[in-house]
Amino acid sequence: MPASIAGHMKCEGSWCAAPxxxxxxxxxxxNASVLxxxxxxxxxxxxxxxxxxxxxxxxxxxxxxxxxxxxxxxTVFEAVALGIGGPEFFHKAFVELDGDTLKSDTMxxxxxxxxxxxxxxxxxxxxxxxxxxxxxxxxxxxxxQIMGDWAKGEFLAAGKRPGIDFLxxxxxxxxxxYNVDSFAMFDVDGADKExxxxxxAELIVGKNFQKVFNMNKGSIPARVDVALDDFDPCAHTSxxxxxxxxxxxxxLPSYAHGMALRGAQSGAITDVxxxxxxxxxxxxxxxxxxxxxxxxxx
Numbered sequence: 001m002p003a004s005i006a007g008h009m010k011c012e013g014s015w016c017a018a019p020x021x022x023x024x025x026x027x028x029x030x031n032a033s034v035l036x037x038x039x040x041x042x043x044x045x046x047x048x049x050x051x052x053x054x055x056x057x058x059x060x061x062x063x064x065x066x067x068x069x070x071x072x073x074x075t076v077f078e079a080v081a082l083g084i085g086g087p088e089f090f091h092k093a094f095v096e097l098d099g100d101t102l103k104s105d106t107m108x109x110x111x112x113x114x115x116x117x118x119x120x121x122x123x124x125x126x127x128x129x130x131x132x133x134x135x136x137x138x139x140x141x142x143x144x145q146i147m148g149d150w151a152k153g154e155f156l157a158a159g160k161r162p163g164i165d166f167l168x169x170x171x172x173x174x175x176x177x178y179n180v181d182s183f184a185m186f187d188v189d190g191a192d193k194e195x196x197x198x199x200x201a202e203l204i205v206g207k208n209f210q211k212v213f214n215m216n217k218g219s220i221p222a223r224v225d226v227a228l229d230d231f232d233p234c235a236h237t238s239x240x241x242x243x244x245x246x247x248x249x250x251x252l253p254s255y256a257h258g259m260a261l262r263g264a265q266s267g268a269i270t271d272v273x274x275x276x277x278x279x280x281x282x283x284x285x286x287x288x289x290x291x292x293x294x295x296x297x298x
C-alpha cells in the first residue's frame with residue numbers, strides 16, 4: 001500500500017491496525033440528466049463550478065446538495081482548500097498547522113469560495129444527513145454533491161449506473177485527500193488471542209475481502225495489487241489518481257475525517273468553518289479566527 005497510508009497503520013514503527021479501504025474525500029457527484037438538460041459539463045475549475053451553479057439556480061434547480069452538519073461543512077471546505085491552494089498549501093495548513101498559511105491570502109480565497117457556495121445550497125440544508133443529500137442528486141432535486149466516495153455506495157445500492165445516471169470526478173484542483181477505515185489491534189494476553197488478532201488482520205487485508213468490501217462501500221482497496229476488473233469506472237479513476245498522487249507527493253490525509261490531525265486541532269478548524277458558513281462573517285475575520293483557534297488548541 002502507499003507508504004503514507006501504511007504509516008497510519010503503525011504505532012511507534014510496529015503494525016497496530018489493519019486497513020480495509022481507502023476513501024477519497026475530494027469527489028464531486030452529479031446527476032447526469034440534470035447536467036445534460038441544462039447544457040453543463042462536469043466542472044474542472046471552481047470558476048466553472050460557480051458558473052454552472054449560477055445557471056442551475058436560475059433554472060430553479062438546487063445546484064449543491066449539502067447537509068448542514070459540521071463534518072459535512074468541513075468535507076466541502078477541505079476539498080475547496082486543496083483545489084484553490086494546491087497540495088503544498090494544504091499540507092502546510094492542515095498537517096503542519098503553519099500560522100502564516102492559516103492567515104494567508106490563499107486561505108481568504110478559500111473562505112471566499114465557501115461564501116459563494118453557501119448561496120448554492122437550499123434553505124432546508126440544516127441538519128440534513130449526507131445520504132439524504134445524495135438522494136437529492138439521485139432524484140434530480142439537486143445537480144451536485146461534494147462528498148467522499150461512500151456516496152457512490154448509495155448510488156450503486158439504488159441501482160444507479162456510473163457514467164449514465166450519475167457522474168463522478170475529483171473536485172477541481174490537484175491532489176488526493178484520503179480517509180482509511182481500519183481495525184485497530186490492542187495489546188492482548190495469551191497466545192490464542194494473539195493468533196486471533198493475526199487471523200483477523202490476515203482476513204481484512206486479504207485480496208478477497210478487500211475486493212468484496214470495497215465494491216459495496218464505494219471505496220477502493222488499501223492494497224494496490226488487488227485486481228479492479230469488476231470495479232466501476234469511478235473506482236478506476238480513484239485508483240489511478242491515488243497512484244499518480246502517491247508518486248507526485250500529493251497524496252494527502254483528510255483533516256475533516258481524522259487522518260491529518262488530532263481531535264482538538266481538527267475540531268478547532270471545523271468550528272470556524274461552520275461558524276463562517278452559517279453567518280455573514282468575512283473572510284478576513286475567518287482567517288484571524290482560524291489562526292487563533294488552532295493556536296489555542298495546541
